[in-house]
Amino acid sequence: MPFFSFERTVPLPLDEAWRRLTEWPRHGDVVPLTRITVVTPTPTREGTRFVARSGLGPLSFNDPMEVTVWHPPVDDEPGLCRLDKRGRVVQGWAEIEVRPGPGGRARVVWREELRVRFLPRFFDGVLERASRAVFGRAVNRLLRRA
Template sequence: MRRALVRSDVLVAAPARLVWDYVTDWPRQGEWIPMTRVEALDAADRVGGLIRAWTGVGPVGFWDTMTITAWEEQPDGSARCEVLHTGRVVRGDGEFAVVADGPDSCRFVWWERLDLPFGRLGALGWRLTGWSMRSGVDAALRRLAQRAEALHAAV
């Protein structure tokens, strides 16, 4: 099985705890991840929790089901969540983390290691189109930073 890595990070001028609370408010992820709606299926704030994300427009799209495999929070607001993608379309693992960098700033890091279907054909397709997913993740993280900073300014 071939795998593809997507990794991005962004500096956020807001406290790590505020950013963590924002990114783990699962339904609000649709505010910064385009064409995505996220739902918690059960206790989605601990290992074993289940979440799912609908990616698409209207009825055209797919469910990305995930199991939380790691959940850690630190006193300074730093935190991380690892997931295992278990859906039919998206498979692999990923993590997002908030790393505190002082009382009013942090870095948000997101990576996904995705299983590519279709062997060599899938690997070729990734080489031709993977840049678009990377660009989309970068744009989503910029939106995340803008929204978290606006929340912080409103407090």
């Protein structure tokens, strides 16, 4: 399972960076060929489930996820959200951490371990680089848009 992580520092308060990153349907607006459906009632909390449907037509697949850790930032205390991926095609986990950064800015740390079923381990390096690029761009867009 490839693991990747990246960090971003943005001129946002912690709670606003957190809000922008954890409004799950917004991820479908910034990840190509993906639509997000939240399947549990709001607000988000541990146990919240949603499905990312990615692809085109018959080449689509579901990526169901569940929030297993939900600690929003409070004052200057960091926030942490963990998503467990429970699909037949995509498995693994992702963590979104939002913590104080320099100059009153928010520091976002994204960590993810990803496995794509039927993809041989030989492709782990390619999967890691492609995932870092796709998710990095998505996070940039989420953080820029109110």
